[in-house]
Amino acid sequence: MSAKVWIVVQHREGHLHRMSREAIAGGQQLASLLGGTAEAVVLGHGVGPVAEELGGYDLAAVHVADAEALADYTPGGYVGVLAAALKDHAPTHVVLAHSYQNIEYMARLAQAVGGSLLPEATGFETDEEGVVWRRPVLGGKLQARVRAVGPAPLLVSFQSGVFGGSDAATGNAPRVELDASAAAPDREILGVEEVAGEHVDLSAAEIVVAVGRGIGDGDKLKIIEALAESLGAEIGASRPVIDNGWLPRDRQIGSSGQTIAPKLYIAIGISGAIQHLVGMKGASTVVAVNKDAEAPIFGVADYGIVGDLHEIVPALTEAIREAKAAAG
Amino acid sequence: MKIAVCVKQVPDTEARLRVAGDGRWVDEENLPFVINESDEYALEEALQIAERTVGEVVVLSIGPARVREALRKCLALGAHRAMHLSDEAFAGGDAMATGRALAAAIAREGFDLVLTGSQSDDVGSGSTGSIVAGHLGWPHAWLVMGVELEEGNSSAKVTREMESGMNEVLRIQLPAVLEIQAGLNHPRYASLKGIMQAKKKEMAEVSAADLGLDGAAIGASGATVEILSVAFPESGEGARIIEGDASSAAQELVDRLQKEARVL
Ligand SMILES: Cc1cc2nc3c(=O)[nH]c(=O)nc-3n(C[C@H](O)[C@H](O)[C@H](O)COP(=O)(O)OP(=O)(O)OC[C@H]3O[C@@H](n4cnc5c(N)ncnc54)[C@H](O)[C@@H]3O)c2cc1C
Numbered sequence: 121m122s123a124k125v126w127i128v129v130q131h132r133e134g135h136l137h138r139m140s141r142e143a144i145a146g147g148q149q150l151a152s153l154l155g156g157t158a159e160a161v162v163l164g165h166g167v168g169p170v171a172e173e174l175g176g177y178d179l180a181a182v183h184v185a186d187a188e189a190l191a192d193y194t195p196g197g198y199v200g201v202l203a204a205a206l207k208d209h210a211p212t213h214v215v216l217a218h219s220y221q222n223i224e225y226m227a228r229l230a231q232a233v234g235g236s237l238l239p240e241a242t243g244f245e246t247d248e249e250g251v252v253w254r255r256p257v258l259g260g261k262l263q264a265r266v267r268a269v270g271p272a273p274l275l276v277s278f279q280s281g282v283f284g285g286s287d288a289a290t291g292n293a294p295r296v297e298l299d300a301s302a303a304a305p306d307r308e309i310l311g312v313e314e315v316a317g318e319h320v321d322l323s324a325a326e327i328v329v330a331v332g333r334g335i336g337d338g339d340k341l342k343i344i345e346a347l348a349e350s351l352g353a354e355i356g357a358s359r360p361v362i363d364n365g366w367l368p369r370d371r372q373i374g375s376s377g378q379t380i381a382p383k384l385y386i387a388i389g390i391s392g393a394i395q396h397l398v399g400m401k402g403a404s405t406v407v408a409v410n411k412d413a414e415a416p417i418f419g420v421a422d423y424g425i426v427g428d429l430h431e432i433v434p435a436l437t438e439a440i441r442e443a444k445a446a447a448g
Numbered sequence: 449m450k451i452a453v454c455v456k457q458v459p460d461t462e463a464r465l466r467v468a469g470d471g472r473w474v475d476e477e478n479l480p481f482v483i484n485e486s487d488e489y490a491l492e493e494a495l496q497i498a499e500r501t502v503g504e505v506v507v508l509s510i511g512p513a514r515v516r517e518a519l520r521k522c523l524a525l526g527a528h529r530a531m532h533l534s535d536e537a538f539a540g541g542d543a544m545a546t547g548r549a550l551a552a553a554i555a556r557e558g559f560d561l562v563l564t565g566s567q568s569d570d571v572g573s574g575s576t577g578s579i580v581a582g583h584l585g586w587p588h589a590w591l592v593m594g595v596e597l598e599e600g601n602s603s604a605k606v607t608r609e610m611e612s613g614m615n616e617v618l619r620i621q622l623p624a625v626l627e628i629q630a631g632l633n634h635p636r637y638a639s640l641k642g643i644m645q646a647k648k649k650e651m652a653e654v655s656a657a658d659l660g661l662d663g664a665a666i667g668a669s670g671a672t673v674e675i676l677s678v679a680f681p682e683s684g685e686g687a688r689i690i691e692g693d694a695s696s697a698a699q700e701l702v703d704r705l706q707k708e709a710r711v712l
């Protein structure tokens with residue numbers, strides 16, 4: 121059986137989501153590895169421009185479900201239409217970007233069609249028995265090799281950054297209408313709000329000192345403040361620091377916080393989970409201080425010190441003050 | 449309101465991990481286990497809702513004998529009863545198989561609301577709650593950062609996290625499955641009284657047969673993905689590790705940041 125890879129895209133205000141371009145690249149590569157075809161699927165209302173954008177990729181078809189019931193994304197709307205479409209068209213694989221919206225409904229779609237589910241893939245290859253996928257486990261500390269062993273279709277989401285969106289092959293794909301009558305919206309959207317806070321814009325900072333759960337307690341933050349002051353840096357944080365109420369939410373860096381690209385990023389007591397990394401991977405120089413030599417943050421850092429932050433941070437502050445004093 | 453909370457026991461994120469002998473998972477011997485982080489927030493939210501509505505909170509967990517300790521802790525925090533899905537047949541399930549088993553246990557009793565964590569800190573599928581919802585035929589929401597019950601408890605105003613620091617507010621009909629994201633409340637600590645009372649609370653052992661589940665649909669047999677191996681990422685790439693005591697390492701780092709990276 122040859123593979124038929126469906127790539128379900130996400131869009132906003134008439135444009136493809138950045139991660140969906142990466143998913144197109146990933147879906148195309150999967151199809152070519154398996155010797156099959158790749159097709160895109162878009163759901164929404166008035167999605168003509170997105171369908172047109174998709175038409176410019178090397179895809180066997182662009183399936184379009186356009187209906188008022190799909191104007192706002194809802195799990196019930198998307199799962200209703202897609203479950204019916206998967207039964208009609210029987211793709212072997214359904215590929216999505218590992219975005220919050222897609223994660224929310226893809227599991228439910230897998231359940232609805234009795235398929236298989238593989239969230240957060242970071243790569244794939246083939247061996248003599250078929251495809252072997254990679255995905256992180258235990259907060260990214262370990263990488264797992266995984267095989268899909270259940271019924272088709274296999275629903276798989278690709279983590280951000282695995283494929284380059286600009287690597288998606290271009291071409292000329294025909295538009296095909298998809299029956300949208302099974303859309304069954306199951307929520308009423310009341311509005312969108314920005315997370316409350318002082319609105320610190322960390323993206324403007326040249327140097328960011330970021331603190332993680334490893335600090336142990338909110339009242340230990342003084343050493344971080346001193347370090348930030350010695351560097352003229354802004355303070356950022358990983359999510360648990362915010363969740364614990366040690367710093368306000370507008371200091372959070374990561375997928376549900378700010379995205380920054382400072383000249384220098386110093387991660388202190390941060391393990392380096394993917395949701396954090398996506399917020400700071402644009403930094404030019406990354407320093408990590410962590411007591412665990414196997415912490416994933418060292419995989420993305422340029423310089424690392426392994427040890428207790430309560431000793432290292434004050435020493436670092438001291439060294440910076442001295443260096444600045446020497447420089448006059 | 450009668451609320452079910454699904455709780456997973458996971459390795460402590462602080463624990464040093466070793467790959468097990470068969471290479472397929474971490475070695476669980478001497479590994480410290482804790483309640484999954486977002487599940488603690490889910491339990492707290494359930495306790496608060498139950499306090500406001502004079503309800504009942506039932507905690508459920510699938511796992512080996514050690515998970516009774518996690519369930520006992522939930523009882524100490526205020527949950528009224530616990531269900532341990534303890535059958536060997538549940539073991540080795542992925543989110544699809546585990547979600548099916550949890551849904552069967554929930555359907556057997558009937559609940560007004562189900563809360564789960566949004567993601568487990570070990571496998572991290574972020575999917576189990578959505579699958580439970582699918583089996584129950586209820587609406588669901590993932591990454592829930594706020595729950596407000598509305599008139600008559602027939603619907604709820606739910607705040608859902610989106611990317612880049614934005615939230616969506618939506619109305620969902622109950623019963624529903626809400627997959628709670630860490631940070632929406634402040635989980636309480638167990639009191640001595642709570643710990644004493646927990647000892648007298650009901651902890652039911654539930655088997656696959658009790659739920660009328662076919663062994664082929666649950667646990668490793670019902671899983672749709674299988675882990676072949678796990679490994680630490682290859683070393684050798686990544687950071688230049690600066691050795692030495694705190695002050696000499698700090699000195700060298702500053703030196704390199706000035707002269708090599710030229711960022712200071
Ligand atoms: C949907 C979703 C969205 C998320 N969004 C975000 C986000 O936007 N931003 C974000 O950061 N996270 C986010 N997370 C959470 C993320 O998955 C991780 O849980 C989080 O980033 C971990 O934070 P941490 O590294 O501070 O804590 P941990 O992973 O607990 O790591 C603490 C680190 O400190 C080290 N340490 C401990 N003590 C010391 C010491 N004395 N000296 C030196 N080192 C020490 C430990 O070795 C460890 O590596 C999200 C999760 C989900 C599911």
Ligand SMILES: Nc1ncnc2c1ncn2[C@@H]1O[C@H](COP(=O)(O)O)[C@@H](O)[C@H]1O
Pocket residue numbers: 454455456457484486487508509510511543546550563564565566567568569571572573574575576577
């Ligand atoms: N074995 C389990 N027992 C009880 N609840 C679970 C189990 N596995 C997952 N869950 C629930 O499902 C949520 C999401 O888990 P996961 O899909 O593994 O990321 C967790 O936060 C728990 O609330």
